[in-house]
Amino acid sequence: MKKKLKKIKIEKSDMNRKMKKLSISLCIACLTGIMAAGCTEETDSDKHLPDGKYPMAFTAAVDGLTVTRAGTADGEWTTTDRIAVQVSDEIKIYAPSNNGNNVTLTSDDPFYWQRNNETKTVSAWYCGDGSTASEGGNVEKVPTSWSVQSNQEEKGYQKSDFLYAAPKDISFSDTDKSLAFTHQTARVVINIKKAEAAMEADVISSVVIGYENNLALSGTYTAPTEGNATDTWNTSGGTMGTITPKDITASGSSDILKTYAALVIPQNMSEQKFIAVSLRDGNTYYYTPQGTDADLKSGTQYTYNITVKHDRLEVVTAGTNVEWGSEKTETVTSRIVAKSFTAGNLKNGDYYYSDGETSDGGLRKIYTDGSTEMLNIAPVLTDQNGNERTCIGIVYWVGDIRDDNYGLLNSKFSNGMHGLVASLWDMRDPDSEELKMLWTYGGYEDVNKWLAKAMLLDGNPRPEDFKSIRVTDKMQGYANTIALKEYNKYVEGKDGDGYGKDGSNRVKPVKCLDAFETDHPSPQNSSGWYWPSIEELEYVCWGQGATKRGISGMEMLNTQIEKVRGELIEKTFYWSSTEGSYFYSAHCVNFNGGYENSGGGKHERPYRVRPLLAF
Known part of the structure; x- marks a missing residue:
């Protein structure tokens, strides 16, 4: 009986597909309908469970x-x-x-x-x-x-x-x-x-x-x-x-x-x-x-x-x-929080733009160990009127450095100043375009001795209290830069070994600044780009407020610089504008740890230079 039933089902399926003869289809449909009814009743009985038993x-x-x-x-x-x-x-x-x-x-x-x-x-x-x-x-x-x-x-x-x-x-x-x-x-x-x-x-x-x-x-x-x-x-x-x-x-x-x-x-x-x-x-x-x-x-x-x-x-x-x-x-x-910030506060890590304005960089906390907590905030590349602008630097120090520069910044910031900005780029050697350069063109002499006798700086009388570019505890990079530019004029206008238009005593990084200013114009309400002193350079590496050497400042800056596709500060030596205690040397900072070095030979060691500006 089961074999016959199975055979009939196959025939039904076959006839339904082909549909050749209506009389045969009707006959098979009736027969299989009867059989299917019997099978369904049998299957339901097998699958149904007694109520309340399972x-x-x-x-x-x-x-x-x-x-x-x-x-x-x-x-x-x-x-x-x-x-x-x-x-x-x-x-x-x-x-x-x-x-x-x-x-x-x-x-x-x-x-x-x-x-x-x-x-x-x-x-x-x-x-x-x-x-x-x-x-x-x-x-x-x-x-x-x-x-x-x-x-x-x-x-x-x-x-x-x-x-x-x-x-x-x-x-x-x-x-x-x-x-x-x-x-x-x-x-x-x-x-x-x-x-x-x-x-x-x-x-x-x-x-x-x-x-x-x-x-x-x-x-x-x-x-x-x-x-x-x-x-x-x-x-x-x-x-x-x-x-x-x-x-x-x-x-x-x-x-x-x-x-x-x-x-x-x-x-x-x-x-x-x-x-x-x-x-x-x-x-x-x-x-x-x-x-x-x-x-x-x-x-x-x-x-x-x-x-x-x-x-x-x-x-x-x-x-x-x-x-x-x-x-x-x-x-x-x-960690213990030393200082907290909001988006509206001017602070380290803020973006600085070609129009002289800043925007929030995301810094929210500085801890007593020098570490920071920052949010991931993007730069704002249009001003309030929708005009495009470019980011040219990152704020790394907040405060007023006019007193450290012997009054030379007073005319630019008669109503006060806000802080310092590190550039997004290193300067290039003015002759070779290399990223490293000597402090001089190969010669050397006691620049500090010249400064003590100089009468004019940038067309103005030298401030009486500005007598040295060997000072290591002041943020006087702007004053140093003014003095070194004047010194180069002195070298170029004098005859003798190391002097003249191509004299080897000339200071190379200040020669770069004009070209750098052309490539990356500074806002009119700023100091213009200058070469940092050793104290300014140390805090670029260490971070403002640091009480010991480290690289927290560099790490913060690089985090921000990367967001605007600038050149990262490298873990290598950078020249400062501060002359060493020996007239053939100058101060530098090794950014691979933050160590200051005062024995760098001006005439023989090529290092990088990262310019700053005050605003």
């Missing part, structure tokens, strides 16, 4: 579950937890049938399988505040917002927990009917090291996450879709505050004095006071993270190992931005 049960595990379940320290589900399970559009309450991490979820009123070939889309969620229990506020739908507790010292920690298992297709025949729950909050763990100012537990008065209500305690939430573990949070308009974390100090630890944990709404706490440690002596120290060290995300644990110094916090991040339970270590030292 309840849906699921296994449940929590990714990275630690110290969140019902206040225990081993990360277990308990039989008192209540979980909302959604199948299609219907929601029912399930509970773990046993304690543990990987448990079976069952219900007194379960969903039932109806057919042995069906597939259901299943999702589930758990709220630590009990709102997924019977008649709770989050039983009928997934929460669209969530709040964590401000005080998580006791039950507030557990009440802050929110878990979600994203939609998953599960079939009756599947052997794996598991739901993978993921924490939708972030977890912050703080380890206070037993060291320095915190050798005893009673030294610590309090540990708080957040400062003066800068931490979001609530946010709106969009549940993840199938195939995703976590989704998006929006904290705008949410409740703000701080969190007192739970003390989870483990016994027997030799180097950890105290350990705290808190569940936190996902948010970015970069550049904000994030962790405050207060001591019994009345001192409070703050950790202000940088970059992504506190860009808190769902399902992620952030561990901060803190050494309380006598004047600050030293923080080592261990496991930041990794799944709960993973380990990763990197060092981040808590």
